[in-house]
Amino acid sequence: MTKNDEAWEKLFERYQILEEVNKNGCFKIEASQINQERESRLMAKFDHIVNLPKIFKDNKLSILPLSRSQYIIGNFHTHLPVKYHLEIQTIPWQFPREIETIDYTNLYSESSALLCAFNIGIIDDLVRSKTKFTVSGRMSTGIFDFSIKNSINKQLYSINVTNSQSEIDAGFETGDRLILIEAKNYRVEDFLIRQLYYPYRLWSNKISKKVVPVLMTYSNDIFSFFIYEFADISDYNSITLVEQKNYEIASEEIQTSEVDSLLNQIKIIPESQKNTFPQADKFDRIIDLISLLLENDLTPNDITDNYQFDKRQTGYYTSAGKYLGLIEKQEKFFILTDEAKYIWRQPHKLKYLKLIETILTHEVFNQAFKLSLETGGILSKEQITKLMSESNLNINNTTIDRRASTVKGWIYWIWSQID
CATH class of the missing domain: 1.10.10 (Arc Repressor Mutant, subunit A)
Known part of the structure; x- marks a missing residue:
C-alpha cells in the first residue's frame, strides 16, 4: 500500500x-x-x-x-475517459528559424511544451484566431454551485464551492474567447474534470467572453489537444468533446530503407538474467516515463502517486526501462542511464531510430519484427508466443502470453514510426 x-x-x-x-x-x-x-x-x-x-x-x-x-x-463521477482517435491526421508544424531560446527536442515539462506551442503558432491555429497568453497559476475559484452525478445510482448531487483554490496551466485570450488549457506531459487514459471545471466556472463568472476548456497532452513528441464544452454550466458532468487536433513539429520521416539498414548492422545482445523479460505493452508509456525522469529522479511512490501508473504498472514499466538499459535504480530513486540521456539529446528522427535499435538488439523482438516485415503485417500473439517458446527465455507458461502482448505492442510501435 x-x-x-x-x-x-x-x-x-x-x-x-x-x-x-x-x-x-x-x-x-x-x-x-x-x-x-x-x-x-x-x-x-x-x-x-x-x-x-x-x-x-x-x-x-x-x-x-x-x-x-x-x-x-x-x-461522485469525477473523471472523464480520454480516447486518442487514430484516424485523426497529425498536422506537421514548422519550427520558426528566428526562435533560438526554445529547444523543441527538449520539451519535458508541461510549461515548456505550452510555451513552445504558443510561441510557434500552434495555439493560434488550434483556435483559428490570434491569441494572447494572459493567465496562469493558482487562484481562488470564487463562489458557485454545481451538480455532479452519483457514480452508483446516477442521481445528481448538489455541491457548493466557496473560494477553493484552482490552478490554470495557461489561459489564451482572443477577441471573443478565453481558452483555458490543462496540460499533461504524458499520454493519459482519463483526467480529473475538476481541473477544467473549476477554472471554467471562475472565469465564466468574471468575464463576458466565452470560456473554452482544453486538455493538452504532449507525448512522443506530439501535441494532442482535446477541445471541450460544458453543455450546462452548472452540471459538472455535462462536459462534451468538441474536437481533437494533433500537431507535431516537422521532422524527417523514418523510411523502411533506414530500418532495413539498421537491422543489417544490429548486434544481438544476450538476455540478462538480472533484468526480467518486460511486461509493459505500451511503448509510448515507456517514452513518457523516461521524459519524466529527465526532469527529476523519482521514487516508485512518486511515479504511482503523481502520474497515470498504479503500483503494479510502476513496477512493470520501470523494469521495462531497465531491460532496455535506459533506467536504473540508485538507492530508492529511479534514474536515467547515460545511454538514455544521450538518446534524448538527439533530434527527433535519430532519437526514434536509436530507440528502435535498442528494442531490436533483443533477439525475440528482432525476429518478430523481421517476420512482420516479410509477411507485411504484425505477427499474431499466437505466432509470437510460439517464437518465444522456442527462444529459451525461461518464461513460464502462465506469463508467456502476457509477455507476448508486450512484444506485439512494441513491434506495433516500431511499425507506426515508419513512413
Missing part, C-alpha cells in the same frame, strides 16, 4: 467515513483532519482514476475541494 492508501485507511476508520457516505450520501472532511495523517495537498488531488487510494477505488468514491480548508467525499 502507498502512503496515501495507509493514511486514508486510518482516516476512514477514525471518522467512520464509509458509514457516513452510506447514510448521508457524502462526508465533509476538514483539511486539518487530513493533515493529522499526511499533508492534505498530497492526499486529495488525484489527476487520474488509477491514482485514487485503494479504499476509494474499492467503494467507488472520489473527493473534491469545497474551499481551501474543506473537502467532500462521495460516490
Whole structure:
C-alpha cells in the first residue's frame, strides 16, 4: 500500500467515513483532519482514476475541494475517459528559424511544451484566431454551485464551492474567447474534470467572453489537444468533446530503407538474467516515463502517486526501462542511464531510430519484427508466443502470453514510426 492508501485507511476508520457516505450520501472532511495523517495537498488531488487510494477505488468514491480548508467525499463521477482517435491526421508544424531560446527536442515539462506551442503558432491555429497568453497559476475559484452525478445510482448531487483554490496551466485570450488549457506531459487514459471545471466556472463568472476548456497532452513528441464544452454550466458532468487536433513539429520521416539498414548492422545482445523479460505493452508509456525522469529522479511512490501508473504498472514499466538499459535504480530513486540521456539529446528522427535499435538488439523482438516485415503485417500473439517458446527465455507458461502482448505492442510501435 502507498502512503496515501495507509493514511486514508486510518482516516476512514477514525471518522467512520464509509458509514457516513452510506447514510448521508457524502462526508465533509476538514483539511486539518487530513493533515493529522499526511499533508492534505498530497492526499486529495488525484489527476487520474488509477491514482485514487485503494479504499476509494474499492467503494467507488472520489473527493473534491469545497474551499481551501474543506473537502467532500462521495460516490461522485469525477473523471472523464480520454480516447486518442487514430484516424485523426497529425498536422506537421514548422519550427520558426528566428526562435533560438526554445529547444523543441527538449520539451519535458508541461510549461515548456505550452510555451513552445504558443510561441510557434500552434495555439493560434488550434483556435483559428490570434491569441494572447494572459493567465496562469493558482487562484481562488470564487463562489458557485454545481451538480455532479452519483457514480452508483446516477442521481445528481448538489455541491457548493466557496473560494477553493484552482490552478490554470495557461489561459489564451482572443477577441471573443478565453481558452483555458490543462496540460499533461504524458499520454493519459482519463483526467480529473475538476481541473477544467473549476477554472471554467471562475472565469465564466468574471468575464463576458466565452470560456473554452482544453486538455493538452504532449507525448512522443506530439501535441494532442482535446477541445471541450460544458453543455450546462452548472452540471459538472455535462462536459462534451468538441474536437481533437494533433500537431507535431516537422521532422524527417523514418523510411523502411533506414530500418532495413539498421537491422543489417544490429548486434544481438544476450538476455540478462538480472533484468526480467518486460511486461509493459505500451511503448509510448515507456517514452513518457523516461521524459519524466529527465526532469527529476523519482521514487516508485512518486511515479504511482503523481502520474497515470498504479503500483503494479510502476513496477512493470520501470523494469521495462531497465531491460532496455535506459533506467536504473540508485538507492530508492529511479534514474536515467547515460545511454538514455544521450538518446534524448538527439533530434527527433535519430532519437526514434536509436530507440528502435535498442528494442531490436533483443533477439525475440528482432525476429518478430523481421517476420512482420516479410509477411507485411504484425505477427499474431499466437505466432509470437510460439517464437518465444522456442527462444529459451525461461518464461513460464502462465506469463508467456502476457509477455507476448508486450512484444506485439512494441513491434506495433516500431511499425507506426515508419513512413
